[in-house]
Amino acid sequence: MAAHPKLSLAKMQNWINENRSQWLEEFMTFLSFPSVSSEPQFKQSLLECEEWLSRYLKNLHFEVESWPTEGHPVLFASHMKAGPDKPTLLIYNHYDVQPSDPLEEWQSPPFHGSLRNGQIYARGAQDNKGQCFYVLQSLKLLQNQLGTLPINIKLCIEGEEEIGSAGLAHLLPHKKEQLQADYLAIVDLGLRKEKIPALTLGIRGIVTLDVEVQGSKIDLHSGSHGGIAHNPIHALVKLLASMRDDKGRVAIPGFYKDVREMPLEERSRVSFQFDANEYQQQTGAMPTGGEIEYSVLERAWIRPALEINGICGGYTGKGFKTVIPAKAYAKISCRLVPDQNPAEIGELIAAFLKENAPSGIHVSTTVHPGQGKAVRVCPEAGIVKAFAEAFEEVFGAPCEFIFEGASIPIVPQLAEACGGDTILLGLGLTTDQIHAPNEHFGVDRLEKGMLVMARAIELLNPVT
Amino acid sequence: MAAHPKLSLAKMQNWINENRSQWLEEFMTFLSFPSVSSEPQFKQSLLECEEWLSRYLKNLHFEVESWPTEGHPVLFASHMKAGPDKPTLLIYNHYDVQPSDPLEEWQSPPFHGSLRNGQIYARGAQDNKGQCFYVLQSLKLLQNQLGTLPINIKLCIEGEEEIGSAGLAHLLPHKKEQLQADYLAIVDLGLRKEKIPALTLGIRGIVTLDVEVQGSKIDLHSGSHGGIAHNPIHALVKLLASMRDDKGRVAIPGFYKDVREMPLEERSRVSFQFDANEYQQQTGAMPTGGEIEYSVLERAWIRPALEINGICGGYTGKGFKTVIPAKAYAKISCRLVPDQNPAEIGELIAAFLKENAPSGIHVSTTVHPGQGKAVRVCPEAGIVKAFAEAFEEVFGAPCEFIFEGASIPIVPQLAEACGGDTILLGLGLTTDQIHAPNEHFGVDRLEKGMLVMARAIELLNPVT
Numbered sequence: 001m002a003a004h005p006k007l008s009l010a011k012m013q014n015w016i017n018e019n020r021s022q023w024l025e026e027f028m029t030f031l032s033f034p035s036v037s038s039e040p041q042f043k044q045s046l047l048e049c050e051e052w053l054s055r056y057l058k059n060l061h062f063e064v065e066s067w068p069t070e071g072h073p074v075l076f077a078s079h080m081k082a083g084p085d086k087p088t089l090l091i092y093n094h095y096d097v098q099p100s101d102p103l104e105e106w107q108s109p110p111f112h113g114s115l116r117n118g119q120i121y122a123r124g125a126q127d128n129k130g131q132c133f134y135v136l137q138s139l140k141l142l143q144n145q146l147g148t149l150p151i152n153i154k155l156c157i158e159g160e161e162e163i164g165s166a167g168l169a170h171l172l173p174h175k176k177e178q179l180q181a182d183y184l185a186i187v188d189l190g191l192r193k194e195k196i197p198a199l200t201l202g203i204r205g206i207v208t209l210d211v212e213v214q215g216s217k218i219d220l221h222s223g224s225h226g227g228i229a230h231n232p233i234h235a236l237v238k239l240l241a242s243m244r245d246d247k248g249r250v251a252i253p254g255f256y257k258d259v260r261e262m263p264l265e266e267r268s269r270v271s272f273q274f275d276a277n278e279y280q281q282q283t284g285a286m287p288t289g290g291e292i293e294y295s296v297l298e299r300a301w302i303r304p305a306l307e308i309n310g311i312c313g314g315y316t317g318k319g320f321k322t323v324i325p326a327k328a329y330a331k332i333s334c335r336l337v338p339d340q341n342p343a344e345i346g347e348l349i350a351a352f353l354k355e356n357a358p359s360g361i362h363v364s365t366t367v368h369p370g371q372g373k374a375v376r377v378c379p380e381a382g383i384v385k386a387f388a389e390a391f392e393e394v395f396g397a398p399c400e401f402i403f404e405g406a407s408i409p410i411v412p413q414l415a416e417a418c419g420g421d422t423i424l425l426g427l428g429l430t431t432d433q434i435h436a437p438n439e440h441f442g443v444d445r446l447e448k449g450m451l452v453m454a455r456a457i458e459l460l461n462p463v464t
Numbered sequence: 465m466a467a468h469p470k471l472s473l474a475k476m477q478n479w480i481n482e483n484r485s486q487w488l489e490e491f492m493t494f495l496s497f498p499s500v501s502s503e504p505q506f507k508q509s510l511l512e513c514e515e516w517l518s519r520y521l522k523n524l525h526f527e528v529e530s531w532p533t534e535g536h537p538v539l540f541a542s543h544m545k546a547g548p549d550k551p552t553l554l555i556y557n558h559y560d561v562q563p564s565d566p567l568e569e570w571q572s573p574p575f576h577g578s579l580r581n582g583q584i585y586a587r588g589a590q591d592n593k594g595q596c597f598y599v600l601q602s603l604k605l606l607q608n609q610l611g612t613l614p615i616n617i618k619l620c621i622e623g624e625e626e627i628g629s630a631g632l633a634h635l636l637p638h639k640k641e642q643l644q645a646d647y648l649a650i651v652d653l654g655l656r657k658e659k660i661p662a663l664t665l666g667i668r669g670i671v672t673l674d675v676e677v678q679g680s681k682i683d684l685h686s687g688s689h690g691g692i693a694h695n696p697i698h699a700l701v702k703l704l705a706s707m708r709d710d711k712g713r714v715a716i717p718g719f720y721k722d723v724r725e726m727p728l729e730e731r732s733r734v735s736f737q738f739d740a741n742e743y744q745q746q747t748g749a750m751p752t753g754g755e756i757e758y759s760v761l762e763r764a765w766i767r768p769a770l771e772i773n774g775i776c777g778g779y780t781g782k783g784f785k786t787v788i789p790a791k792a793y794a795k796i797s798c799r800l801v802p803d804q805n806p807a808e809i810g811e812l813i814a815a816f817l818k819e820n821a822p823s824g825i826h827v828s829t830t831v832h833p834g835q836g837k838a839v840r841v842c843p844e845a846g847i848v849k850a851f852a853e854a855f856e857e858v859f860g861a862p863c864e865f866i867f868e869g870a871s872i873p874i875v876p877q878l879a880e881a882c883g884g885d886t887i888l889l890g891l892g893l894t895t896d897q898i899h900a901p902n903e904h905f906g907v908d909r910l911e912k913g914m915l916v917m918a919r920a921i922e923l924l925n926p927v928t
Contacts, residue, residue: 038782039782099779192586206689209787215749216747218748218897221898222771223799225869226754227753227754227755227763227771228754228869229749229751230753231753233775234705234753234895237700237772240697241704246667282679283693284790285679285693288824289693306690308695310779310780311777314773315565317502319627320832321814321899322773322797322870331778333690353703360753404687405688405690406786435686436682
């Protein structure tokens, strides 16, 4: 495959500059939908957000379908006018976002985009509305400058990524024909440094579960019952504490049995250098969690991890209440690597908690659907080379190859349905505060995203 | 001292029957004030509740004072018309109540008393508005039947018992003259069985503290940071789990060093029998918490205990959020026995948590004011004998001597300010669900309380 780009970067940047006020306003509209997939009260907002996207793509001459699911719909759009001789690229994004709490820590409202110092602040500004929006703009740019799109493009923009993609997962077996493509680009990833382009060669898998621990059937007074009642908070903290040993290893039997070690040759391609001081500046803490026997980026990228994402029980308001509660709760997630099986890991944890529950304490667990296996990309694929070249041209620097510790559970199944070579990419930074208050994305990165996508799409067009 | 009761039980019961609709209506009014001392938004309701009590006692010919504090006022009332030759009894109650959450578990509104099957359901129905109300009615009964009160009566009804009595504690050194009395009755305790009268020979002390554990300065994504960031929830559960060993003993160095073992002779007076099946029926769980080397009632009455009363961190709503929070929190209380010092125990726990905090985790603790030492009563005192006789007459059964695991932190200081012999009593039952949803108190016990108080007051009047 050889490619023949027609547009210069300068010409593309010119279009971006001329249309900046329009696309900024459109982006703010996209951000204004509180499309929080995990909270039922926002169901209507997700529909409205998907409709907005649908209208946007119809204006770009895409054929658009809304695929209903039991949760939030999947938007599928295609532009096949390049014809059967040209390759087809499937691009994946999502329009749903994480919850915005704690609300009081936001400096501006999470669903009212705010531009400060070149950054746009809003829930979803980066993850994933920002990264979805530069894809849309790259398509608009190419159509405007070339009159059409040089290759066939399919878009799959789902509304349940943050809750495990159950709807899309159920649809995939029935939509293989429509999703079939030569290439798949998952545009939900990031860079390690703002000026250094990067492609992601793997993501971790995930499984999540809820834990409920019950002692008595009613809340009890901790004076009369203190020292008698089996306090479920005590039981819960003992159980959770026992899940990791003093070296940060997960102490659940069988947890590591299917972990495939990465060969040395494969490791040598990857940029494992890590700046702990920079991490501390960004997060306020040193990276001292997890398995102490591995380097930081090994722990984040190619080793599995178990985290408690939430815990509650008893009285947690102002003042004090001397209660022994009936129940206490925790939320646990694991990040997985090849060849760990998410469902199996979930069951191992559930079994561990039940087997170790003390006398008088009832433990119940719910392993959630929407699990995902880890994914590894083939670095020799054509799409990897096209995006590396586009990135290097736009950034003027060599592209590094990295991994991502986070998960996009749908990717392995989507890649199978698509049948083409997969690449994982994006322009996120760890400082973007995704999943946290004051999420933001730089306007300069929005623009670079438009350039990279447009250039890569041109590069995927073979010489005819 | 010999006593000369003038009223028969039948005559007293007759007055109670004739006035039942009036006092029931008055009690419902008392219960309608949401006098939750721990929650700042209820401050006005506490004032209104105290004013209602004040008017009530003025109608009973008491001289009433409202003692301001930095928190909620103390109501002090006195009726000294029996004259200097007669003894003075100081009675302690409180008009503040515990929070009502979780609200959704109440079968009727917590601040709208509801009479069902002979029980009155409301927050405070027992603790302590019910027990305060039968004291008020006994005084009304005696005045109505005898024309006056046979001895001098002082009432101290505070509004901060549930939050540690800081206001009254600060006042005590300045109010010694007014609080001076021959006897002190703390009417905030209970019975073990509904038909068996009981007097309480001791209560445990208390100290409470808040714990905050911080890792990073911002919430982090548990995908990118899982296995790197030091998750403060993990740190918190490890710290809390390490506070008790596998035998339920508190593992904090020095915790037991001042515990005074109860002599065998003293133990022989006390009813330590315990029905575990009955406990399970009441609470839904066996009494399997605490130190396994002690019997159940030793653990509840004469051994100290450490309980986690609240814990929270991360995302705890519906669905899932893959967050590593910046902070996690816990609330801890200890029940203490002679001669443990509450402030010292609080500092031991704070020091233990700080010393054992892992690298990268910052622990801060707040030991709350309103601590209280444990109290033990002299079983030979005249007031113990008067109340035992009154209880036996009203119940028609021998009085048992018990302890209470809960705390009334102000009692040791109040007893010192009063200078008289102290007794701890009340008609609560462990099934009353105080500090929990659906708190309730029996109408029959309200009436027995009126009879016991009236009879004991008569018995405290020496033959002249």
